[in-house]
Amino acid sequence: MLASVENVTERSFDYIIVGGGTAGLVVASRLSEDPSVSVLVLEAGRANLDDESITMSGTFGKNFFHPENDWAFMTASPPLTEFAGLELNFYAGSPKAHGKGLGGTSGMNFYVFTQPPAEDINAIERLGNPGWNWDRYIHYSRKSETFIPPDESVAKTERLEYDAENHGTDGPITTCYAPMTSGWEGLYQDASQISLLRSLGNLGLKPVKDATKGDGNGSWMATCSVDPHTNRRAYAVSYLNQARGRRNLSVVVRAPVSRILSAPEKSADGKLVASGVEFTHDGKSYRVLANREVILSAGAIKSPQILELSGIGNKDLLSKLGIPTKIDLPSVGENVQEHIFAAASFELKDPEKYNTLDPIADPEVLKEQLKLYAEHKGLFLLSFLGIGTASLDRLSPNGAALSAAHIDKVKAQGALRSPGLQAQYELQIEKLEKGIASMELVSMPTFLSRPNPPEAGKKYITIVSIMNHPWSRGTIHAASADPQSPPTVDPHYFEDEFDLQNMVELVKFMRKLGKTAPLGDIIAREHNPGAEVETDEQLVSWVKKTANSIAHTSGTCSMLPQDKGGVVDPRLKVYGTANVRVVDLSILPLHIGAPTQSACVPLSSAIKISEAMLTCNCGERAAYVYGMAEQAADIIKGVI
Template sequence: MSWTKPPKEEIDEFEKLGNPGWNWQNYERYVAKTEGFIAPSEEVRKRNDYVNMSIEQIGRDGPLKLAYPGRIDELDSTMLQTLLNAGLSKAANPTKGVSFIPNTYDPIKHVRSYATTAFYLPNKDRPNLKVLINAAVQRINTQPAPNGKLDAAGVEFEYDGKVHTVNAQKDVCLAAGALKSPHILELSGVGRKDVLGKIGVPLKLELPGLGENIQDHMHVGVSWELKQDVGFETIDLLRDATHNAKHLDLHALGEGLYTRGIIGFAFTSLHQLSPLADTIYERTKAKILANKDKFPPGLLEQYNIQLDRIKRGAPGCEIICYPGFLSGPAPPAEGKSYITFFAAMNHCFSRGTIHSTSSDPHKEPEFDPHYFEQEVDLDIFTESIKWIRKLADVSPLKDIIVNELNPGPQVKDDAQIGDWIKKCMGSTYHAASSCAMLPKEHNGVVDPELRVYGTNNIRVVDLSVVPLLFAAHPMASVYSIAEQGADIIKGKFNPLEASVASLKLSA
């Protein structure tokens, strides 16, 4: 539910990687079409000094409701003040610094706002819209076109125990996400020759980059036990059935813990967290230069941008404030309350893969994120954790905690921290780039019009087209991609013209 947008430079890098029209100017224009921000009252803003993240930049007229949760607790402010006292700065804009972040939240009904409430329900009675739930796509049926490319003739799907085919007169658009869009394309005969050969699917169109270049965000939590007399209500109360029932009843009144959200964030650079930043940068740069001839096409260009991100202080490190327990390996104790700071990794160098292991559409593909294949990712993660653990000595956090539960005092040196990270980290479920929008010679899968290379009418419109993952939770960007993709499909957007306009504006 966190509504965060990437730094301007990191969206402009889409265009630098060979995608005219995919730049910050167009991103802002399209994401604003979705945003329906409901600004907090002046009273709330005065009471919560961290609601300062240039909220004037958020669109007000879109169908997706955005707001601060009904309850901003003193504990949320305590966590942010600790980050500021530790040396970070308030966010002058939403992409770098410490601030409260809006949620996709309806402040009147106190429920989540999402694609169903914003887009489907207002349009569900339109005669040209048909939605089937639990209808699993199996493959796209294609045929050779006179121009030598592939045409999508229809889509085969399973519904209510039967296989059906819907015929396509215009475009077929995949929006199944980074985990499933490449799977559907492979089952349709599109992708790597070696992958399709192993599963017995006839190759109709070779695209070596399909299912490659996977990037993800990772996180791991550091938890402290709270003193019993500090008076803060945390999410830990909900583990108790009696308290949970009480807060469910309160939610119906627009009160209680179920009106809270995850709103405290810091986006920051490695240099702000670690004295080893320059050492890590130089070591990573040397390794990349030494191995540049071994990389698949297009990866060196991405790595050069990622090196520049470290050097310029891009906010690749994220800290998330969580008012409760969420960490490992030690479990929470009954009746205790906790506080957790997450370290999240946004600019990972490791690249994963997603590939089919069977021609049976019911069998999921193999997801291999290749976490920590590039040692720089573990280096940065370790430095982030070391910085977060030092917060225990910073007020006001140090005044309200008893002890560190996870990773725990037995985890001391860098090697032990690294082992703990590997054991307890998790995906933030932001997987991207499996159908990357890149030049075909750079292992691209779709062009700047989101059309699959070698096809006339198959497009991909989801997070899988992102060529290089950015420092933000991706929901806002998914909506922006969808809006820009809709205009492209309708013929209302010319990438080359939009790129020229952006260059003129910058000049």
């Protein structure tokens, strides 16, 4: 399916898909099932199809900031948003992971494959998008998955509970439970076998049998997107593998799209008609024509930039950049939401009893483990399993009071907001009042925290705390009319004080976990934040200096009514266009509370700790994107 530029330029295709990432490959595969239509995918990055740093299990995190595999967009520097007392060293001039190459971010994430709360998905429909509800979503998510159950004896020993009916059986993405566990997860019934999940239970989080049914409020073991037969990553390229041999599907790599081209005449109802796209390859500019549609699947950071470069966006911004306005759509690049995380690491008392990834930092151990991997053994089969989610009031004695005060403030300031943001906030208030889980904890068998570096020869458990329902909203816009210039990413992290309060209380709970039996019984000491962080003021400062983005950017092309800040309608058409759709995480109008699929950890000697901890890309969003893109494909085909 890989085609040369000469084979596609100046030709016409029924569908042109801009971006060969997670969503783009799903849509390309499904549309090309009809042999009567032609489909072209233009991907800015490489093919990467035989790159073992992507396909080999246990290498998650290795490609963060790799220039060929990660866009590594920088946040605004100096920050465009100023507010008192915020010393965010990650805010100004730090990279944001964003997958580059076929498969996109699904080729660099951390594998966890589970589902967001049903209430979060239903919120999308309640914001004005008929058909975008839990029942339809879970149908399409299962369509993407082939779940391989664990051996019964292993499932019992490791507490790997699941309902088979909640999982898919014949989709392109193979999922399973990790072949190797750390030794402290799952064996909670035996006092000598330490379980993080039991610790969570002791502090008020009840076990969840299978979070894929849409109720993950509690603690559970997560599945991962790995094929247990081959121990290889299962990612969006699997959709291309299903499409092998189709003559109607062409894929061109190293072909970043500069802009969408428009026809000189509008449609009968006065809408802009996309005639094709302009892209570059080896420094030269090319054009390709679209008979039916242009589908933008470039991701939540690139998609708004491409729309603006095409003259679709806020006319004031476009005018400053010297770009002629074709559609004045001020919401492009607005409503940016991001999951934020902070991490605490704990040194293990008896390291020989437990499996962690820390030893792989030793080059000699790395060589040994690579040999074991070839035999389907060793630490490269290790992943993380333990996840817990809860509302703030269940994690913190201050939670109820903080939430009540925030709700009062939001209600009092309602008249100052746009209708779209007000509609989102009303749903977020409802979640607070109902106690819907918005905070997340993920246990990881390795060191992943700062500022104190790990010590050689030690083993660590890290608990990553994640704030999933942010109240702050950022922006992402084109910085120049030059397509080669990166967009301006101004995320506004912690601009709403309640976000910072949430994170601080979550970190307090996270530290409490490290002292709670049975988990506390195997911990020698807290390494980060560390004993020197004692007071609330010190903890606030530590959070500001060490918290970072999980790289789950969403909202830049929100699916909302146009009068509420929407960029696309429920059929994913860009307002004011006849045949331009957006299919990627940018359409998500209100962020979902979801466990992560990847986080940045030092899994080989080639990864420096300082680089690895700059960001965290969490892949459960990939599970959402698969389901969303499957639904989008049926919308485009007219099935629904």
